Amino acid sequence: MRISELGQATGVDVETIRYYEKEGLLPPPARAANGYRAYGAAHLERLSFVRHCRALDMSLAEIRHLLDFVAHPEADCGEINRLIDEHLGRVQARLKSLSALENQLLALRASCGAGHVAADCGILHELVAAAHDEARACRAKAENPERHGPS
Known part of the structure; x- marks a missing residue:
């Protein structure tokens, strides 16, 4: 199958598939006579595995590590x-x-009352007050860095 078909089958964008190849998460596919990448069932299985791991919010490094275990089931x-x-x-x-x-x-x-104008908005008052407090703390830190330690 071509890369677009692999992407469609797995729901993974073509650019993401190319990126996974570059990162070594997918083995390079064979090339057809016309130069197109030719993906097989093994690519589909592996990409599905990677996609599922990404859905679990795993990093590429974590996935790479898990793929090592897939390749070495006796470990x-x-x-x-x-x-x-x-x-x-x-x-x-x-x-x-x-x-x-x-x-x-x-x-x-x-904190929002029943006001209908921004000037009476409790949310804005709270956000502005918090911003003033943070700005004051930043100024104090900038004016006296040795007292506040390294950032």
Whole structure:
């Protein structure tokens, strides 16, 4: 199959397929007599694996590592467990951060009164106040860098 057909079959953009080839996640395909890339079932399977890993928000380095294990099924899977545990830890930290962001936005939204003009908007007042506080802290740090430590 041609690259466009592979992309259509997997839902992966043609440029992304080329990028995965360049990064070594996909083996180079054979070339047909007309110079087109000729992909086979193995490419489809591997690209589907990569796509699924990306849907799990895995990095290309993590995927590359997992592909090494696919190529060596006799290897001990302890490293796979560690990789997934580390990835899970990063996802959990991001969820915690997103939850904190959600709480900030909910509090910000709750600060809005029934005003209908920007001058009376509680959200804008809160954002402007926070920006002033941050700017003040930045000025203090710039004026007295030894007191605030390296950035």
